[in-house]
Amino acid sequence: KPCTNSHDLQSPHNEAILSNNGLGNLDITELRQLLLQNEPTLLPEVCSFYNKGTGPYGACIYKQNCKKLHICLHFMLDACPIGGQCERSHSFLENRNLLENCRLNIEMICDLQTTFRNICEIRRREAVGDTVKGLSSSHACSNVDSVEICMFFLRKHCSFKGTETTAG
Numbered sequence: 001k002p003c004t005n006s007h008d009l010q011s012p013h014n015e016a017i018l019s020n021n022g023l024g025n026l027d028i029t030e031l032r033q034l035l036l037q038n039e040p041t042l043l044p045e046v047c048s049f050y051n052k053g054t055g056p057y058g059a060c061i062y063k064q065n066c067k068k069l070h071i072c073l074h075f076m077l078d079a080c081p082i083g084g085q086c087e088r089s090h091s092f093l094e095n096r097n098l099l100e101n102c103r104l105n106i107e108m109i110c111d112l113q114t115t116f117r118n119i120c121e122i123r124r125r126e127a128v129g130d131t132v133k134g135l136s137s138s139h140a141c142s143n144v145d146s147v148e149i150c151m152f153f154l155r156k157h158c159s160f161k162g163t164e165t166t167a168g
Contacts, residue, residue, distance in 0.1 A: 043102065043104075047060050047066050047068035047069060047070055050069075058070075069092075071089050071092060071094075071095060072086055072089060075088070075113070076117065077120060092112045096109060
């Protein structure tokens with residue numbers, strides 16, 4: 001069945017939405033980055049159990065079947081004190097299957113360290129009272145003229161058959 005959310009960022013409707021939210025000057029790459037940083041459901045969580053305990057899976061009982069990222073939390077923040085000596089993963093590519101199942105392409109996977117650092121900074125600022133403006137991720141829309149832009153399309157993969165594909 002066809003995707004019910006618009007894939008055309010240049011449509012008058014979507015241009016108005018982006019402009020009204022101060023996002024009219026962003027290109028598709030910047031818009032994808034903004035959405036990944038501000039919509040928690042688009043990225044898998046980091047497995048906290050992986051970062052505890054010893055061994056290749058830390059304390060994670062799901063091991064290679066875990067649905068969360070097995071990556072060094074310190075590395076994600078660019079602050080692993082032991083660097084190459086760390087027994088935890090310092091590569092998002094080791095989580096490639098999980099990330100591709102979340103419909104992230106290789107380009108986005110390679111940028112995830114920056115994305116996660118930005119997410120941490122956004123949360124830190126929110127915790128101290130600063131406001132960060134984001135976009136809604138509601139999927140309650142039912143037609144192409146809705147106020148939603150297809151977020152799966154922005155992540156470069158919509159499993160529905162899109163009706164308009166002018167953006168990327």
